[in-house]
Amino acid sequence: MEGIKDLKNLALEAIEKRSSLLKNEKYILWKIKKNWKQIVSGPIGEKTYPKSLFNGNLVVVINDGVIYHTTIMYAEKIKEKVNTFLNGKFLESIEFSKINYKIKRDLLDELIENEENRGTIRVGEIPRGNVRERNRNIDSENKITEKVRDIVLLPEEVEEIHENIDKIDKKYEDIARRLEKIAIKLKKREKYLKNNGYIECKNCKILFLQENSEKMCFECRMNEKNRKFQKMADLIRNKPYISEKQAVRMTNTDKSTYYKARDILAQQTYNDMLYYCLEKNREISLNEDYEFEIRSESREDVEKFIKNYVDYKIGSDNEEVFKIERKWALRRLRKDMKFRLENNRRY
């Protein structure tokens, strides 16, 4: 079990023994990607990822606006770190680009909806992806606005608002009056929504429409799910033979998280293995003199990949199980490689 984490490093070292590949930017990029968090430690490593490498220019995507400027300030340093890691001057420059949020339209719609429900933006103020949906929402929103007007606040609710407004300095009387109006409107709105199936998210306090008996808003539930998944994946990576029961208990998650983590880890390993085999084929075609050495070395590495793959997928060191899974993996690998070669696809 020990050393399973080092498998990938072993395989990587094996590739590196032939220097021709070191000049291949696809390979270099792959290597940078695999070790990115290690090379660029801390929040920058967590919130950025290398996307492409061409003529010595590395494009790095930043998916967090908050660290954008900091990251750019550290560009030179990051470049140096990468070059040190690669043991040579492979990067000439680094270019940063922010993530394109268009692809996350649905998620963004969700965020906008949350803000609309909270009342911090007007419905339709920020257009959503689906126009027809937006119109429908405006219609229902108009109905809500009408009904909110009919809501009557209790004396103690009004009292609470006044207490807060009175704290504002008399110099700002104008602003205080305006804030009072807004506060009353928001309170009415909150009351109306709560009467109509909305509840407060126990995590972020946003009002959301409760569909089943969930206690958190959509966004918080997704974050929670991601967190659980990550925890489980880390555990399985370290202890691949851990049982479902034990893993669920240790991570305080559930059965489906356990199997999903296994599936995804196995799939990632399979993809790494496929990539490795394709690269090795390429290497052989470029170094015919070393064909024999490359082949025997690669065979060992592929066996390690398969072992790793089966460990993640099944989580058992039973020999019979391994034999069956190994056969299946090889068959699939052959099919996938054949497909890529026949379609002349660059991977």
Ligand SMILES: [Zn+2]
């Ligand atoms: Zn929430």
